[in-house]
Amino acid sequence: MIRIGIDVGGTNTDAVVMDGTTVIAGVKAATTGDVMTGVVNALKAVLEASKMEASAIDVVMIGTTHFTNAVVQRRDLAKTAAVRLGLPATASLPPMVDWPEDLKVAIGGVGYLAHGGNEFDGRVISPIDEAELLGIAEDIKSKGINTIAITSVFSPVTNDFEKQAGEIFAKALPGVHITLSSDIGRIGLLERENAAIMNACLRDLSKHVIEAFRKAITETGIKGRFYLTQNDGTLMDAEFAEKFPVLTFASGPTNSMRGAAFLSGVADAIVVDIGGTTSDVGSLHKGFPRQATVAVEVGGVRTNFRMPDVFSIGLGGGSHVVETGGAIKVGPTSVGYRIVTEALIFGGTTLTTSDVVVASGRYDLGDKSKVAHLTPDFIARTQARIMSMLEDCVERSRLSPDPLPVIVVGGGSILVDGPIGGLEVIKPNHFAVANAVGAAIAQVSGEVDRVYALAEIGRDQALADAKERATEAAVAAGALRSSIEIVDVEDVPLAYLPGNATRVRVKAVGELHVG
Amino acid sequence: MSDKGYILKEADLHPLSIGAALLGTGGGGNPYIGFLRAREVFRQGATVPVIPLEVLTQDDWVGEVGGIGAPVVSAEKFEQGDEGTRALAAVESELGIEVAAMISGEIGGANAMEPVITAAKLGIGIVDGDGMGRAFPEVQMCTFFIYGGGVAPAAIADEKGNVVVYKHVIDMFWLERMARHTTVDMGATAMLALPPMRGDFVQKTAVPATVTQAVHIGRTVLKARKARKNVVETVVEETGAKLFFTGKITDIRRHLVGGFARGEAILSGLGDWAGSEAKIAIQNENLVLWVDGVPVLMVPDLIVNLELDTGEPLTTEVLRYGQRLAVIGLPAHDLLKTEKALEIIGPKAFGYPDLTYNPLEGKAK
Numbered sequence: 061m062i063r064i065g066i067d068v069g070g071t072n073t074d075a076v077v078m079d080g081t082t083v084i085a086g087v088k089a090a091t092t093g094d095v096m097t098g099v100v101n102a103l104k105a106v107l108e109a110s111k112m113e114a115s116a117i118d119v120v121m122i123g124t125t126h127f128t129n130a131v132v133q134r135r136d137l138a139k140t141a142a143v144r145l146g147l148p149a150t151a152s153l154p155p156m157v158d159w160p161e162d163l164k165v166a167i168g169g170v171g172y173l174a175h176g177g178n179e180f181d182g183r184v185i186s187p188i189d190e191a192e193l194l195g196i197a198e199d200i201k202s203k204g205i206n207t208i209a210i211t212s213v214f215s216p217v218t219n220d221f222e223k224q225a226g227e228i229f230a231k232a233l234p235g236v237h238i239t240l241s242s243d244i245g246r247i248g249l250l251e252r253e254n255a256a257i258m259n260a261c262l263r264d265l266s267k268h269v270i271e272a273f274r275k276a277i278t279e280t281g282i283k284g285r286f287y288l289t290q291n292d293g294t295l296m297d298a299e300f301a302e303k304f305p306v307l308t309f310a311s312g313p314t315n316s317m318r319g320a321a322f323l324s325g326v327a328d329a330i331v332v333d334i335g336g337t338t339s340d341v342g343s344l345h346k347g348f349p350r351q352a353t354v355a356v357e358v359g360g361v362r363t364n365f366r367m368p369d370v371f372s373i374g375l376g377g378g379s380h381v382v383e384t385g386g387a388i389k390v391g392p393t394s395v396g397y398r399i400v401t402e403a404l405i406f407g408g409t410t411l412t413t414s415d416v417v418v419a420s421g422r423y424d425l426g427d428k429s430k431v432a433h434l435t436p437d438f439i440a441r442t443q444a445r446i447m448s449m450l451e452d453c454v455e456r457s458r459l460s461p462d463p464l465p466v467i468v469v470g471g472g473s474i475l476v477d478g479p480i481g482g483l484e485v486i487k488p489n490h491f492a493v494a495n496a497v498g499a500a501i502a503q504v505s506g507e508v509d510r511v512y513a514l515a516e517i518g519r520d521q522a523l524a525d526a527k528e529r530a531t532e533a534a535v536a537a538g539a540l541r542s543s544i545e546i547v548d549v550e551d552v553p554l555a556y557l558p559g560n561a562t563r564v565r566v567k568a569v570g571e572l573h574v575g
Numbered sequence: 576m577s578d579k580g581y582i583l584k585e586a587d588l589h590p591l592s593i594g595a596a597l598l599g600t601g602g603g604g605n606p607y608i609g610f611l612r613a614r615e616v617f618r619q620g621a622t623v624p625v626i627p628l629e630v631l632t633q634d635d636w637v638g639e640v641g642g643i644g645a646p647v648v649s650a651e652k653f654e655q656g657d658e659g660t661r662a663l664a665a666v667e668s669e670l671g672i673e674v675a676a677m678i679s680g681e682i683g684g685a686n687a688m689e690p691v692i693t694a695a696k697l698g699i700g701i702v703d704g705d706g707m708g709r710a711f712p713e714v715q716m717c718t719f720f721i722y723g724g725g726v727a728p729a730a731i732a733d734e735k736g737n738v739v740v741y742k743h744v745i746d747m748f749w750l751e752r753m754a755r756h757t758t759v760d761m762g763a764t765a766m767l768a769l770p771p772m773r774g775d776f777v778q779k780t781a782v783p784a785t786v787t788q789a790v791h792i793g794r795t796v797l798k799a800r801k802a803r804k805n806v807v808e809t810v811v812e813e814t815g816a817k818l819f820f821t822g823k824i825t826d827i828r829r830h831l832v833g834g835f836a837r838g839e840a841i842l843s844g845l846g847d848w849a850g851s852e853a854k855i856a857i858q859n860e861n862l863v864l865w866v867d868g869v870p871v872l873m874v875p876d877l878i879v880n881l882e883l884d885t886g887e888p889l890t891t892e893v894l895r896y897g898q899r900l901a902v903i904g905l906p907a908h909d910l911l912k913t914e915k916a917l918e919i920i921g922p923k924a925f926g927y928p929d930l931t932y933n934p935l936e937g938k939a940k
Binding site: 147148149150151152153154157158177179180183185186213214247248249250455456457458460461511561563 | 897
């Protein structure tokens with residue numbers, strides 16, 4: 061299978077061509093305001109570099125920060141209605157109660173509370189009231205809103221009410237976009253509802269962006285299908301992504317960590333992605349990034365997305381190096397993308413980390429003579445400072461005392477010299493485009509998060525049921541059944557509940573089924 | 576009541592929730608949802624007077640409500656909004672009284688917010704104090720019960736309008752057992768009103784000024800964050816807390832015993848404690864801190880883990896390998912240190928028969 065992986069970042073659009081597990085070519089192009097031009101440029105460049113015909117490409121996988129940026133910058137968001145089913149429960153906090161005011165205003169901030177919802181064990185809180193929902197539909201129509209997020213209490217346990225309400229709205233308001241919270245998030249009502257609302261407000265934009273990607277691919281003559289990568293490092297097809305744009309949040313760091321695992325052939329490791337301004341550090345478990353356990357904010361809104369637990373520090377290839385009072389200070393300020401004009405080695409006047417690396421003789425870049433004045437002592441102390449900064453964040457990301465290797469990727473990888481905190485360092489080939497590689501190798505997943513009463517069915521049966529549901533979810537998402545593996549099983553006993561109520565999370569992952 | 580005290584405003588709620596989380600000593604539940612609920616009530620124009628203990632009189636009745644249930648459920652099915660007032664109304668009508676103020680049974684964690692919400696709805700005040708000055712895993716570990724408070728009538732209310740009143744209950748253990756059972760029927764979250772108490776009893780048995788303390792701690796944390804100052808240092812300088820250890824978690828063990836999350840965290844020292852090792856025993860809350868094998872802090876004194884860089888108070892369930900912590904201690908109030916109290920909330924009561932309570936004052940550097 062020949063595939064292209066693309067990572068559309070804020071500054072660069074990277075692309076790679078892969079044949080099976082081999083990287084044929086990798087390129088970097090500038091991201092453009094219209095997205096499409098940058099993607100076309102990257103596609104053309106990578107096809108040329110790989111000497112491949114466009115017709116030979118089977119699939120294209122795209123990782124993008126476009127939707128995250130839209131929310132963060134409050135632009136291109138549709139006016140949205142949030143409907144919650146659960147009355148009388150949850151009436152104390154209306155939808156969007158903890159949103160920043162400007163974002164709430166940007167999406168119209170219309171919330172409704174209606175009857176419905178379930179208890180933790182599936183019992184009904186109150187039955188759904190069709191007349192009530194039709195009244196809400198009427199109001200939504202009068203406000204000219206065409207996208208609705210529906211959230212029912214305990215819908216991760218059973219989502220019948222969300223589906224029923226969705227059908228009622230679809231019938232009453234033909235052509236309306238409907239987002240069900242149970243398709244997106246897990247237990248934790250406000251966070252799941254927030255994610256559903258953000259998804260709903262991105263539906264107009266997602267239509268536009270997916271169309272731009274489709275056009276870019278068609279324009280270069282590629283006939284294969286295309287997919288987008290999600291925050292957990294797995295794929296969704298273009299049609300699905302158009303419905304669930306929110307699932308692309310945080311796919312950038314995930315792709316670079318997955319790419320690092322793939323390029324190095326190591327599944328359990330710490331990954332350090334060093335860019336121009338910052339380094340992102342996270343840990344890989346079975347080839348996937350370990351996820352954050354606390355609520356993650358996106359654009360000031362709490363969500364419970366499956367986000368990689370990444371720690372960032374201000375250290376990159378363009379970081380300023382300053383000596384004050386005998387101490388060396390590296391970063392957090394940086395020349396960023398202006399490194400090609402401002403660093404000493406490129407004829408500029410600012411001393412950067414890259415200059416020090418070139419002065420040390422470990423790497424050849426730009427004009428070496430411009431850094432000949434740096435003393436061996438200064439070089440050594442700067443190196444020591446850089447390594448101690450890296451050691452500090454690698455230590456934070458370690459999950460156990462076991463000596464894991466450290467995989468270093470990204471354009472700033474040249475900063476690393478020798479082991480970090482006694483841990484072996486791996487710098488794989490194609491390290492600069494690891495994120496595009498991560499997109500190209502993305503798999504397909506299915507996940508469940510349910511509460512089981514173990515007193516009734518027993519732990520083994522509960523886990524088997526959860527695994528079965530996760531597997532079916534993966535197949536539904538496009539995974540090849542024979543390749544499916546259960547990569548994560550977590551069961552947490554719920555304190556203060558009898559009947560051994562236990563929350564079970566299972567994730568299944570498989571290879572993309574093409575054809 | 577008198578005009579002493581002050582008015583709690585919307586701007587105080589966020590600091591209160593942060594201070595309550597810190598006083599939760601690793602447990603007590605997350606006050607986030609409660610903070611949002613209180614804020615909604617305050618935004619409709621409510622203000623709540625904070626009443627110092629000394630102005631309570633024998634004629635005043637003081638009500639106590641608190642959330643009961645599984646924290647994971649309350650993050651999904653949170654309150655309709657009037658559960659607290661309904662439960663309270665049931666005990667009031669049982670006794671034929673009206674309460675003049677509300678008090679929290681447990682300032683540490685989620686239950687710091689409930690009396691505030693109920694008081695705001697009823698247009699009454701809250702007492703500046705609580706029954707623990709911190710968090711403990713069980714309802715009976717509260718000064719009101721340690722010093723002879725009644726256990727009936729009590730009432731439990733759900734979001735649907737159901738209210739169950741316990742008219743006669745022989746002791747706190749039975750109330751806890753029955754209330755837990757009913758809570759599960761109600762969908763695993765409910766609001767429990769305990770028997771209203773006379774003002775003079777509260778005056779003698781409540782841990783004083785803990786609402787003020789929580790707001791002060793929260794303001795200190797927020798102010799330090801805003802000024803980009805070191806939060807841990809600022810908290811130690813300005814709140815009477817003492818620093819006992821800084822280190823990194825090198826091992827964490829957990830097990831569920833009788834519905835309670837027990838465990839221990841092992842830390843290897845950083846900074847002034849480089850080369851030392853510490854151990855923290857956990858049962859929902861932090862119970863004992865040993866440094867190099869010597870017990871230096873123990874219940875009922877407050878043991879709080881702050882994330883070293885951000886000063887964020889860490890609950891025991893989020894502790895994991897590699898986290899860097901500052902362990903700070905705050906002295907428990909004298910009411911928690913009497914012989915009678917230590918029988919229920921001292922180190923022996925939590926399963927450490929070899930430890931004799933050694934109070935915090937004057938021990939830290």
